[in-house]
Amino acid sequence: MKRFIYLIALFNVLLSCSCSSRISYENYENKKYKITLKQKSNIIVGFIISNKETNSKLAFTPSLIMIDGEIPEGSLRSDYNSTDETELYQCDSTYCIDTDSISIAFALEVLNHKRLDLYIYNSQLQDYKDENCTLLKQSK
Secondary structure (H helix, E strand, C coil): CHHHHHHHHHHHHHHHHHHHCCEEEEEEECCCEEEEEEEECCEEEEEEEEECCCCEEEEECCEECCECCECCCCCEEECCCCCCCCCEEEEEEEEEEECCCCEEEEEEECCCCCEEEEEEECCCCCCCCCEEEEEEECCC
16 A cells, blocks of 8 residues: 555656646847746746846736637737838737736737737836837747
8 A cells, every 4th residue: 555655656746747847938039128938838827028128027927818718810910120011920829917007918920939029008117118019039
């Protein structure tokens, strides 16, 4: 019986180690902001935004936007780093953060996730003004 309990305990330890290894981090930047996304099994579970000019940092747990219980199709977004206003890229799932002091929506470019579309609105924070911008994925 003791051997069985030890085997169960060992199995739980191995299972917890394998689950924690699925967490990954991706960084996106532009001139003003740095964003770190924490992902577990391709689901974003953490969002950290840093203002590079003021060294201010905020952390949130974003919510996936769903319509009638389903993830809506992606939409075309403008690349705010480009001078060509007709350059658009498609984003997939959109996430949101809504607090009393700031609201944020963001979406990643479909398939390769090289660009992140960021929309800050209803901000009452000095370091994070209402704006829309594009951040680029940073290599590891």
